[in-house]
Each structure stands twice: as C-alpha cells, then as structure tokens.
Amino acid sequence: MITLRYERGVVLVSDIRAPNTRWDARRNCYVALAMHYSDIVAYLKDSGLEFRDYVLDLIPCPHLECDVSLRGYQKKALETWEKAGRRGVIVLPTGAGKTLIGLKAISLVNAPSLVVVPTLDLLQQWAERLEAAFSEEVGVYGGGERTLRPLTVSTYDSAYSRIEELGNKFSLIIFDEVHHLPSPGYRQIAELSAAPFRLGLTATYEREDGLHEELPRLVGGKIFELGVRDLTEYLADYELRRVRVSLTEDERREYEEAYSKFLSFVRSRRLPLRSHRDFERFIMLSARDRDAREALVARNRARNIAFNSKAKIEKLRELLERHRDDKILIFTEHNELVYRIAREFLIPYITHKTDKDERKKILNGFKEGKYRVIVTSKVLDEGVDVPDASVGIILSGSGSKREFVQRLGRLLRKKEGKKAILYEVVSDTLELGVSRRRRKKASPQI
Numbered sequence: 446m447i448t449l450r451y452e453r454g455v456v457l458v459s460d461i462r463a464p465n466t467r468w469d470a471r472r473n474c475y476v477a478l479a480m481h482y483s484d485i486v487a488y489l490k491d492s493g494l495e496f497r498d499y500v501l502d503l504i505p506c507p508h509l510e511c512d513v514s515l516r517g518y519q520k521k522a523l524e525t526w527e528k529a530g531r532r533g534v535i536v537l538p539t540g541a542g543k544t545l546i547g548l549k550a551i552s553l554v555n556a557p558s559l560v561v562v563p564t565l566d567l568l569q570q571w572a573e574r575l576e577a578a579f580s581e582e583v584g585v586y587g588g589g590e591r592t593l594r595p596l597t598v599s600t601y602d603s604a605y606s607r608i609e610e611l612g613n614k615f616s617l618i619i620f621d622e623v624h625h626l627p628s629p630g631y632r633q634i635a636e637l638s639a640a641p642f643r644l645g646l647t648a649t650y651e652r653e654d655g656l657h658e659e660l661p662r663l664v665g666g667k668i669f670e671l672g673v674r675d676l677t678e679y680l681a682d683y684e685l686r687r688v689r690v691s692l693t694e695d696e697r698r699e700y701e702e703a704y705s706k707f708l709s710f711v712r713s714r715r716l717p718l719r720s721h722r723d724f725e726r727f728i729m730l731s732a733r734d735r736d737a738r739e740a741l742v743a744r745n746r747a748r749n750i751a752f753n754s755k756a757k758i759e760k761l762r763e764l765l766e767r768h769r770d771d772k773i774l775i776f777t778e779h780n781e782l783v784y785r786i787a788r789e790f791l792i793p794y795i796t797h798k799t800d801k802d803e804r805k806k807i808l809n810g811f812k813e814g815k816y817r818v819i820v821t822s823k824v825l826d827e828g829v830d831v832p833d834a835s836v837g838i839i840l841s842g843s844g845s846k847r848e849f850v851q852r853l854g855r856l857l858r859k860k861e862g863k864k865a866i867l868y869e870v871v872s873d874t875l876e877l878g879v880s881r882r883r884r885k886k887a888s889p890q891i
Contacts, residue, residue, distance in 0.1 A: 447489065447496035449482075451613040454637030456482050456500055463488050479612050479639040480663070500639050502613050504557045506595035511552045511578040516679065519546050522669040526550065526644060532665030534623055534645035538673045539854025540680050543646040544571070547619045548578045550644050556616035557595045561604045561634060563622045564824070565801050566808065571598045571621065586611075588801055601631050608637045617642040624649055624847065626663055627656035635663035648854055649847035653721040673857065680857045681835070683865035687880060688764075690756035691873050700874060704747040710740035751874035752841035753782050758789065760870050764838055765790065765818065768866075772811070772834040775820040776852050778841035786820045786840075795821045823848070825855065833860055837867040841876070842883070849883040 450457045458466050458475040463485045466475035477485060482500055489496050515523065522535045523546055531554065537543050551558045560571050565588050572583045575596050584594030586603040593614070604611065618638055620626050623645030626635060635643070643664040650667050651657050660666060673680060692700060710716075714737075716730075717723050731737040765773065777783050780796045787794040793807045793816050810816040811834075819825070837856050842848055856865035871880045 447494060449485065449496060449498045449500050451479060451482075451500045451502070451639055453609040454479050454612050454633075456485060456639065458485060461489075461494070478636045480636050482639040483641040500613055501616070503616060504593065504595045504614050506555075506557045507581065509552055509555045509558075509579055509581075509595070511548050513545050513548050513552075513578055515545060515549060516542065518671060518676070519549075522546055523549055523553070525669045527553065529665060529668045531617075531642040531644070533643075533668035534647065534650060534660055534664060534666065536647055536650045536667055536670035538671070538676060538680060538857060539648050539851065540858040541671070541676055542679075543621070543648075544574055547621070547644060547646060548574065550619065550642075551575075551579075551596070551617060554617045554642055557614060558597075558617040558619065559604070559611065559615040559638075559640070560596075560598045560619045560621060561601055561626075562598060563601050563625050565600065566804070567621060568598050568600055569805075601625055601634065604634045605630055608634050612638045612640075615640045617644070619644045619646065620664055621646050623647045623660065623664060624652055624657060627652065627659035632659060632663055649850050651846065653845055653847070654725075655722070673853075679859060681859050681863045681865045683853065683857060683867065685853075685867050685869070685884075687869045687871060688760060689871055689873055689877070690754060690760050692750070692754050692756065696750050696754055700747050700750040703743040703750070704875065707740045707744040707747060710736060710743075747875065749779075749781075751872045751876045752778055753785075754872045757840050757870050757872065758786070761786065761838065761840065762790075764836075764868060764870075768836045771817075771836045773818040773836040773838065774825065774834050774852075774855055775818065775838045775840060776825070776842060777820065777822055780822050782840060783820050783822050790818070790820075792816075792818045792820050795819060795824055797822070797824050799824075833863070834858075835860075835863055835865050837865070839867065839869045842869075842879070846883055 447461055448459045455476045456479050457472060458477065462475050465481040465484060466477040469476040486498065519542055526533055526535065535543065535546060547560065562568050562571055568585065568587050572585055575583045575598065579596060581596055582594055584592045584597035586597065586607060587600035618640040624647050625631055626645070645660065645664045711718060716727060718727060727737065731741040775786060783794050783796055786792060793810070795804055795807055807816065807819060811819050834856055837852055839852060853867050856867060869880050871877055
C-alpha cells in the first residue's frame with residue numbers, strides 16, 4: 446500500500462514515483478518538499494491508486510466562524526481566491542482591509558490556520574484581530590513567545606526557524622506582506638509546509654530584485670489586484686507634494702567631487718547600472734577591485750550628503766510648524782538622520798534597534814495623542830495602524846516603488862474630513878532622479 450508521511454519539511458512517498466519527488470536512498474523511498482503534498486495527493490487520486498495519508502497532523506480545532514462583514518471588492522477578492530483552489534496573492538492598498546479578507550478565508554477553510562507576518566507590531570495586531578473575530582485563544586511564535594494553537598500568528602523569522610515542526614500542523618497558511626516570502630531564507634516557510642491552502646496579502650507584489658517571480662510556485666500567483674485609484678470611496682483623499690531644496694556651497698562642492706569620482710569609474714568601465722541586479726554586480730566587483738571599492742565609497746558619500754543636507758532640516762522645521770495640529774510620520778533612509786531629527790526637535794523615534802516595549806509605548810502614545818510626530822527609518826513602512834496620521838514627510842528614501850507605496854499607505858486609512866498629504870523633500874542632486882523613478886513605478890497604483 447502506498448503511504449504518505451511527513452518528516453521535517455518533506456513528504457515521504459512509498460512504492461511509487463509521484464510528481465516532484467526524487468529517490469532518497471537513505472530513507473529508501475521517494476521524497477518531495479512538503480509544498481508539493483497537494484499535487485501528490487491529486488495525482489494519486491486521479492490515477493485511481495489507493496494510499497494511506499499520514500502527512501497532516503492538524504491541531505484539534507473548534508468550529509471557526511466569524512461575522513466580519515466584507516465590502517464588495519473584498520468579497521470578489523475572496524471569491525477569486527476560492528475559485529483559484531484557495532491559493533494565490535491578493536494585492537490591495539494599505540487601509541483596504543486585507544486583514545478582513547484573511548479572517549474570512551480562515552472562516553471559509555474552518556481548519557487550523559497559521560498567519561505569518563514580518564514585524565512584531567503586525568504580530569500583535571493580527572493576534573488581537575483573530576481573538577476578537579473568533580473568540581479563541583491565539584498562539585504566538587515571535588517576540589520571545591512560542592505557543593501553538595489552532596489559530597497561530599508567527600513572524601517570518603520564527604516561522605523560518607520552526608517550520609520543520611510546524612509544517613504539517615495547519616491546513617491554511619496566510620502570508621501577510623507576502624513580498625517578503627521569496628527571500629532565499631523565508632521561502633523555505635512555504636517550501637517545507639504541507640498546508641494545502643495558501644493566501645498571500647500585500648500592497649506591493651513586485652520586488653526590485655525580481656524575486657516575486659517565485660510567488661506562483663510558493664503560494665500561487667497574483668489573482669486579484671486593485672490600486673489606490675480604484676478605491677477612492679474607501680480610502681482617505683490624498684495629495685503628493687515634491688519639495689526641492691538646495692545644498693549649501695560646501696555640501697555642493699563635496700557632493701560633486703564624490704559623485705564625479707563615482708561616475709568617472711562607471712563610465713571608464715562601461716558598467717550598466719539600470720537595475721537592482723546591475724548594482725548587485727557592482728557591489729560584488731567592489732569586493733575584489735580597489736578602484737570599484739573607492740567608487741562605491743564615493744557614491745555612498747554623495748548620497749549621504751544629498752540625503753542629509755542642512756536645508757532638509759530647515760524645510761522639516763517649516764513643515765512641522767505648518768502642520769502643528771496634524772499627526773505626522775517622518776521617514777528617512779538611514780538611522781543617522783533619525784537620531785539627528787529626534788535630538789533637534791525632541792521627537793520620539795523608532796528604528797530597528799528600538800525594543801518591543803519602547804516601540805509599543807511610542808506607538809500607543811502616538812495613537813492616543815501624547816505624541817504628535819514620530820520619526821523612523823524603514824521599520825514603520827509596514828505594520829503600523831494609525832488611522833489619524835494625515836501627514837507624511839519623506840526626507841530620504843530609495844527608488845523602490847514598494848517603499849513609496851507603503852509610506853503613502855500609512856496615511857490612507859479613512860477618517861471623517863481627513864485629507865492626507867505626503868511630502869517628498871529632495872535635494873537638487875541625484876535624489877531628484879530617485880524621486881522620479883519611484884513615482885513613475887508607483888503611478889499605476891496611485
């Protein structure tokens with residue numbers, strides 16, 4: 446009799462070679478990554494072959510039903526997922542209710558479900574929403590906790606480290622901010638899980654490095670997408686404003702010297718730098734080529750001057766005064782500028798070094814009105830739920846579409862009478878090109 450078993454992220458198949466399997470002499474059977482479990486079962490059934498299935502060892506689960514009400518586009522997204530075999534990625538802007546779709550998907554499957562998130566803030570938010578929707582104690586993997594329940598939330602880091610033991614415990618796995626999943630390490634969460642049903646949620650499907658092309662294999666392809674322009678009825682009205690500032694004479698001289706050195710090297714070697722992969726090759730070259738390394742250092746020095754100019758601080762002072770009655774999020778590329786702003790304006794800050802308790806204290810203070818402004822680097826690009834934040838100020842950032850859309854998304858949760866404004870403060874340098882690129886890439890969605 447053919448048997449199927451699970452062992453540390455792989456499915457063991459006895460007596461027959463099924464799709465996506467290979468022979469394992471040590472185990473004396475065929476093996477496949479656990480993600481192929483559903484395909485193997487379908488193949489055996491379609492072939493009329495009898496088999497015993499011991500793969501899933503699901504956590505005993507109560508009846509899971511929630512009375513969350515969905516909007517029309519949310520219902521359509523969920524129906525599309527159902528028709529796609531309960532697999533695939535739903536792309537919706539921040540504030541469009543992706544979490545509600547996830548809750549309804551769990552209710553639809555009515556079986557043990559794992560939600561994987563990138564940040565501790567999202568971990569807490571999902572745990573609270575699950576408990577409120579289903580009136581069930583929720584398991585948590587992350588932030589020092591490790592409790593397993595029929596409804597469990599995990600960070601990507603914790604799921605990656607424990608997936609071999611969790612891989613056959615759930616029928617449904619939901620990847621929030623699914624664009625993180627294709628990373629070389631995190632993709633193993635999907636590969637070593639036997640969960641037959643998979644749902645990805647994100648506001649930004651594409652990655653600069655092209656790794657989003659792995660998503661159809663890992664969780665299912667993009668099956669439903671709407672942008673900000675499609676949901677103006679449900680999101681806050683907003684405006685994008687680009688504000689140009691000039692370098693001081695000393696900054697300009699130092700910037701042009703550094704940037705010229707970088708450009709001179711690139712042109713002399715005829716290096717293409719049109720894509721993320723081109724730049725990765727340049728980084729690799731700098732590890733073994735002294736001239737390339739010096740060019741990279743010069744480029745980084747030029748960027749630092751452009752991103753951290755004195756005029757930006759003065760423009761920030763002006764904007765803070767102009768919006769003295771608004772809730773404001775300030776975004777920067779690097780922590781150095783975060784700390785500088787925090788010191789000069791006495792503003793609370795959050796970086797990747799801010800511990801969980803301090804982060805929670807600052808965010809709660811922001812939500813309750815104790816703090817009116819927060820400055821951050823990249824850690825609040827996703828995962829912070831602040832309905833009354835209405836002004837965003839980007840003092841520096843990359844050319845990434847995802848980063849730009851996520852930062853705008855922090856401001857789009859609807860509130861009576863709210864008009865959101867996202868400022869880009871850019872120096873008259875290479876940063877102008879960075880701003881144009883990210884706007885152009887994001888234009889179909891915003």
